[in-house]
Amino acid sequence: MRKPVIAGNWKMYKLLSEAVDTAVALKPLVANANHCEVIIAPVFTALKTVADRVEGSNIKVASQNCAAQNDFGAHTGEIAPVMIKDAGCSHAIIGHSERRQFYGDTDESVNKKAHAAIAAGLVAIVCVGEHLSERESGNANSVVAGQLNTGLAGLTVADMERIIIAYEPVWAIGTGKTATPEQAQEMHSHIRQTVAASHGNEVADAVRILYGGSVKPDNIATLMSQPDVDGALVGGASLEADSFASIVNYK
Helix, strand or coil: CCCCEEEEECCCCCCHHHHHHHHHHHHHHCCCCCCCEEEEECCHHHHHHHHHHHCCCCEEEEECCCCCCCCCCCCCCCCCHHHHHHCCCCEEEECCHHHHHHCCCCHHHHHHHHHHHHHCCCEEEEEECCCHHHHHCCCHHHHHHHHHHHHCCCCCCCHHHHEEEEECCHHHCCCCCCCCHHHHHHHHHHHHHHHHHHHCHHHHHHCEEEEECCCCCCCHHHHHCCCCCCEEEECHHHCCHHHHHHHHCCC
């Protein structure tokens, strides 16, 4: 049985005090959410402080990115997965569409980051998803399969236990548009089939696949009703404790 995951990506919002206030406010609101794992992803400058403040609760902390190297050295501006782990994180988001679109992430760099994150003891939340033009041209399935096959290349069956996949149709991120539950299920099923082809049915049956793209309190329940939707990667609706708690407590 796959345990659902509800993760909040705070993107480039919140100064340190605001991040702490939101995390502290969230703790009692999700304290009884035993049906799912709860993750929040603040900015790098808040990771250690937020991780300390939620320690002992059921809230886990993720980074929004990581370097492709764990070896200390001349990598100015990068933050190694081992450093993220050292700051109190358990997860790292890798290959978010904004990282791909604006900051040069590729399928190949996503693969290197996933390997590095796993080597550091983190769970990698690997993001995939197509642009509107790719969906309209009928290429969504092949685009996502390509992202998966390159992004997960070289990962062993044991490594895949530390992988969560997040499907985020780029056309639905921050636009207010959401894939219908049926569209989400269709792609999630395709993702599971792609993983089965590369890593076997047992891995595919166990891997958790999150939906991301304008997830809100009023659409989470219908998305979660789909058999291959195992949770959500939430953007804007995760920035307020009450809103995010409503999504976490979808049951």
